[in-house]
Amino acid sequence: MSLLKRLRELIIALVTVVFGIVLIFDGENGQLIVVSIICLFFFFEGIRLLIYYLRMARHMVGGKRVLISSIITLDLGLLTLQMVSISNTTILLYLLSIFAFTGVIDILRSMESKRHGGHWKVKFVNGCIYIVFSGALIIAGIFVNNSYFLVCCFSVCLIYSAFIRIFSAFRKTAVVYIQ
Amino acid sequence: MNADFHYYATYCAAFLAGYTHKECQDIAYSDQLVDLCSKTFLSSLNAPLSAATTQLQLELMDTRTDIIGLQDITRIWSSFHFLPRDLNADPKFKCSKGYRNKYRLICGPNSELLRDTVRLAGHGDLQSVGMAMHILADTWAHQHFAGTPSLVINNTNSYFYELFPEGDGYREKKLTFRHSVSTPDDLAESIYTSSLYSNDENSIMNLGHGRAGHLPDYSFIRYKYLPAWGQYEELVKDNPSDYWHAFCQMVYALKCLRNNAEKFICGQYDEESVRPHEDTIRQIITKRQLDASSDWKAFGENLSGKEIAPFDIRLYHEEYRFAPPEKKNETFIGRFILAALAQKSMVTNRIFTSGSKLAGYSADYNKKGFKGIRDYKQLVQYQGGDDRK
Numbered sequence: 001m002s003l004l005k006r007l008r009e010l011i012i013a014l015v016t017v018v019f020g021i022v023l024i025f026d027g028e029n030g031q032l033i034v035v036s037i038i039c040l041f042f043f044f045e046g047i048r049l050l051i052y053y054l055r056m057a058r059h060m061v062g063g064k065r066v067l068i069s070s071i072i073t074l075d076l077g078l079l080t081l082q083m084v085s086i087s088n089t090t091i092l093l094y095l096l097s098i099f100a101f102t103g104v105i106d107i108l109r110s111m112e113s114k115r116h117g118g119h120w121k122v123k124f125v126n127g128c129i130y131i132v133f134s135g136a137l138i139i140a141g142i143f144v145n146n147s148y149f150l151v152c153c154f155s156v157c158l159i160y161s162a163f164i165r166i167f168s169a170f171r172k173t174a175v176v177y178i179q
Numbered sequence: 180m181n182a183d184f185h186y187y188a189t190y191c192a193a194f195l196a197g198y199t200h201k202e203c204q205d206i207a208y209s210d211q212l213v214d215l216c217s218k219t220f221l222s223s224l225n226a227p228l229s230a231a232t233t234q235l236q237l238e239l240m241d242t243r244t245d246i247i248g249l250q251d252i253t254r255i256w257s258s259f260h261f262l263p264r265d266l267n268a269d270p271k272f273k274c275s276k277g278y279r280n281k282y283r284l285i286c287g288p289n290s291e292l293l294r295d296t297v298r299l300a301g302h303g304d305l306q307s308v309g310m311a312m313h314i315l316a317d318t319w320a321h322q323h324f325a326g327t328p329s330l331v332i333n334n335t336n337s338y339f340y341e342l343f344p345e346g347d348g349y350r351e352k353k354l355t356f357r358h359s360v361s362t363p364d365d366l367a368e369s370i371y372t373s374s375l376y377s378n379d380e381n382s383i384m385n386l387g388h389g390r391a392g393h394l395p396d397y398s399f400i401r402y403k404y405l406p407a408w409g410q411y412e413e414l415v416k417d418n419p420s421d422y423w424h425a426f427c428q429m430v431y432a433l434k435c436l437r438n439n440a441e442k443f444i445c446g447q448y449d450e451e452s453v454r455p456h457e458d459t460i461r462q463i464i465t466k467r468q469l470d471a472s473s474d475w476k477a478f479g480e481n482l483s484g485k486e487i488a489p490f491d492i493r494l495y496h497e498e499y500r501f502a503p504p505e506k507k508n509e510t511f512i513g514r515f516i517l518a519a520l521a522q523k524s525m526v527t528n529r530i531f532t533s534g535s536k537l538a539g540y541s542a543d544y545n546k547k548g549f550k551g552i553r554d555y556k557q558l559v560q561y562q563g564g565d566d567r568k
Binding site for chain 1: 219222223235237238240241243245246247270272274275277278281330331334336378380405406407408409410411539540541542550551552553
């Protein structure tokens with residue numbers, strides 16, 4: 001990774017951490033902020049797809065599909081804005097699907113690693129935690145209907161991904177070549 | 180290509196090139212190990228993870244597709260399974276640098292990189308030789324796909340027809356793809372398993388020939404399709420012909436490696452040595468079956484008069500695990516690891532110096548000293564360098 005890219009990763013990570021902390025402490029507007037983030041995500045994803053079409057996918061067989069996707073994603077961004085008035089169940093399902101999927105993959109990976117005689121316990125526990133976390137989300141969202149809890153979960157995810165970025169930014173990545 | 184070609188056919192090619200039975204077994208074992216030496220496998224041995232030559236399906240699903248993850252994937256798949264045909268190639272149309280860099284990673288036979296791979300193997304042990312044969316064979320089977328996740332290069336659409344020889348021409352039959360990994364391919368109905376469509380450029384679904392399923396791995400099949408990069412030009416893939424060339428080129432390369440690897444040049448095939456066995460080989464190659472191992476095994480045993488032991492991934496496990504640290508490089512797996520690090524280092528350097536960072540950064544030891552991933556210290560030390568430099 002070039003120095004500039006490392007710096008960029010670091011700045012994005014630090015901004016994400018700050019953002020995650022602000023979210024935790026500003027619970028009242030938390031749900032609105034989370035929906036805004038998802039809305040912005042779709043908006044920028046739509047723009048990104050459009051640029052991707054112009055730079056690369058237009059040369060590809062069936063590349064028009066990417067163009068259509070970009071327009072639909074942009075529309076989805078606008079649609080998400082309307083979600084503020086809808087119950088937080090939709091957001092819950094979105095977060096839940098990510099957690100549960102990650103958990104299942106971690107458990108499968110740990111089992112695979114175990115079969116090969118490798119390290120597996122940490123990954124297995126990690127997967128279980130994700131799944132338990134998803135269960136907690138269901139209880140919180142559906143039975144308790146506590147939106148602040150959801151916002152906190154989202155913030156924890158943001159902070160976690162920020163730390164992964166920081167870790168990646170400091171890793172040595174060059175492959176040594178001997179002539 | 181599968182174990183049938185990478186293990187048993189390689190054994191046959193090595194024997195025809197003049198190696199002894201034991202040497203043939205070691206070469207074939209190293210060839211097949213390339214498809215199994217994943218980070219999971221290496222972690223079970225406490226071996227350097229940078230020596231991984233493949234990624235398991237779940238490993239891929241677990242890999243982050245951020246820049247570092249993508250570079251790691253590209254290093255592994257471009258170095259060992261999809262050796263780029265031409266790192267200076269330009270598409271016929273005007274395109275962005277991002278597109279061009281991916282286009283240049285499209286795999287194909289008889290490349291400069293192949294020549295360098297064989298010559299590099301000439302400096303190593305039988306493990307390097309086996310590894311080079313894996314890479315060589317895959318340049319034929321995996322051609323037209325790139326060893327990096329890319330929708331714009333590796334995607335395919337529903338336009339896929341299997342070609343059956345009939346009279347002077349071919350009869351076409353539409354192929355169907357499904358996405359159930361656990362279900363074996365149905366040869367009778369021409370139903371094959373492929374990866375799911377994903378419109379994410381860097382999705383692992385778009386790595387290598389995933390979108391075309393295992394078709395490139397079957398020696399008997401002929402088919403036509405529209406590659407994503409091909410500007411709607413139909414491409415006919417004739418696997419029996421490609422596998423025949425791969426086999427003859429392996430015999431030629433192995434002979435060079437026995438004598439003088441520097442003499443290896445691309446586009447040469449030792450058809451003369453293979454000719455007496457042409458009927459048998461063509462019969463095996465064109466036989467419609469999912470696994471040709473038993474046929475290749477019988478052919479190999481007929482050639483050498485010795486039994487070929489089935490591949491056992493744990494064969495050299497204990498030798499490596501219980502070797503003292505200073506002796507690990509002398510074990511079978513230790514030598515394989517060194518060969519893998521050397522190959523990955525060479526291919527990454529070539530891609531990097533072509534102006535593409537898709538496989539990551541390459542730090543030239545002779546110019547900059549040791550600046551990079553710690554695992555490569557082992558390679559530096561083995562080649563007589565000073566890792567404190």
